[in-house]
Amino acid sequence: MISSELKSSNGHLVIGGVDSVELAHEYGTPLVVYDVEQIRQTINSFRASFEQSGFKYEISYASKAFATVAMYQVLKQEHLHTDVVSGGELFTALKAGFPADKISFHGNNKSLEELEMAVDNHIGVVIIDNFYEIELLEKVLNEKNASINVMLRLTPGISAHTHKYDQTGQVDSKFGFDVESGQAEKALQLVLKNSNMNLIGIHAHIGSQIFGIEGFTMLAHKMVEISNDWHQKYDFTPQVLNLGGGFGISYTSEDEPIGADVFIKQITKVVKKDAQKDGLSLPEIWIEPGRSIVGPAGYNLYTIGSHKDIPNLKSYINVDGGMGDNIRPALYQAKYEAVVANKMDAKLTQDVHVSGKYCESGDILIDSVQLPDVVPGDVLAMLDTGAYGYSMASNYNRNPRPAVVFAEGGKAKLVVKRESFEDLTKLDLDYL
Structure with missing residues (x-):
């Protein structure tokens, strides 16, 4: 309309x-x-909703939705975080003058050269996707005598109701460490042993173009549950819960997306209630909107x-x-x-x-x-x-x-x- x-x-x-x-x-x-004004207004709607929640937060723009020098410059003006999924997106963000410390790097098959680029440019966080990547990143950090913040991408077993190609949180996915089989816990042990990797949090993303709130609330519950389990077993409490993105937009009159205020109010309510029940300090909450912004x-x-x-x-x-x-x-x-x-x-x-x-x-x-x-x-x-x-x-x-x-x-x-x-x-x- x-x-x-x-x-x-x-x-x-x-x-x-x-x-x-x-x-x-x-x-x-x-x-x-x-x-561009509509882009800014959408960003501000996410920001306003988080400000009302009382949580520390990051709005991390998902670059894969649209990545150009000019787009990163708008994000810089708006003081946003961004995530990249390739050396090309990272290069473009850096060329645009986007702050490296506000970049997170995703991807299920990052190359040695891409990880070297990330470490050399001191980006904010590498989101580790698999065991091979732990080995590669360890090699890079050892050779460069460097350290870096990392998160673990988890596959929590939650499936979004969307096109099968847009689903990424279910067990049978190419992304992340599976929680149910114990892969995630094994990855945690490996990273905690590495003094060059500073594990700041955990990440999960359940899909794209999602209209219902249920999947996001299930994810919020699951992430706090994992945090409490790891706190009890390993004395490790994630500083950051990154709940990914996937917020649907209205392409046609048939689509009924949830508003940013509804989504953020619900997930922060769940995280706060569950964390307090388990005696955990409140984490920062990160989200990764891409489609919904542009x-x-x-x-x-x-x-x-x-x-x-x-x-x-x-x-x-x-x-x-x-x-x-x-x-x-x-x-x-x-x-x-x-x-x-x-x-x-x-x-x-x-x-x-x-x-x-x-x-x-x-x-x-x-x-x-x-x-x-x-x-x-x-x-x-x-x-x-x-x-x-x-x-x-x-x-x-x-x-x-x-x-x-x-x-x-x-x-x-x-x-x-x-x-x-x-x-x-x-x-x-x-x-x-």
Whole structure:
């Protein structure tokens, strides 16, 4: 649903106070646009909820949702923490001037070189995922005569009700140390013996695009239970409980996400009650929102081209982008809504498929959406595309990746250039 403040007097979609049609004309399409003020407002809503709880906390932005130099600079302005999952994300954050001590490093198969980068740059915490990583990190720390803060990523046996590819907390997962089998406890023993690793807490993440509160409350109970068990057995009490992210957003009218205030109020209530019952000091609580921070603030702008009418079936409206700039519909069967940015006041007259230009039958961005009459040259805006669109973009069919623009306060700034055809071949080498 588009609110009235997102429409201009001439019936155009407005993003961050800027006419989206003018953006499409100035920067070309496909184009990714972010309303930066909306990003800031979402961050502040998380922060306000935690301030009311009385807990120490960190809001750690999950970089994989969208990672560019400009995004990290906004996070720095907002004094946020961030987590990275690759050497590339770490490099980008550092290049943006993001404080290294406010970076945590995730990943189930970190390389030796990535761990060396993390240690050399004195990042805030490495979140250890498996036994091999303990060995690698130990080797790096010994060779560099260094130390670093670490957390253990646990698999608590809690499954979120979401797409199977988005579930990460259940026992059968590639991520983390399994609690039920004793792997987590074995990892604890190994890390506590290593004087170069300062174990500050435990981490778990149960999935993505979660709408219910039950999984999060179960996780909060479980993490305090583990903390108490380890306190009794090893005299170790985690300073930090990192409860991950996965907070759902509304892509369509069918989605009913929980608010940040509801989620934070509930998990802090559970942690406080359980910790006090067990005689534990209150830990810091960290969360890792990514999608919920950038998803609703993002828009993908396309130019409408050809269409295909089929008797007694929905028409296909074709745009100049597709699965190369948003793979989620093909990969996850993700649903989106869209509007025609230059016809916001026009009557809706047709139920159509929105299809991309890629040479795949599965390149359908939206399977069913109500649109007004359209003609080639109209600008279609897909809504809530800010998470996992640009970050998963590819050069499939040798199409360049789109430009990215930040809009705020009525002004727009190009923050990622559009790739050129020349860019597509810059790493290619001659064979003959």
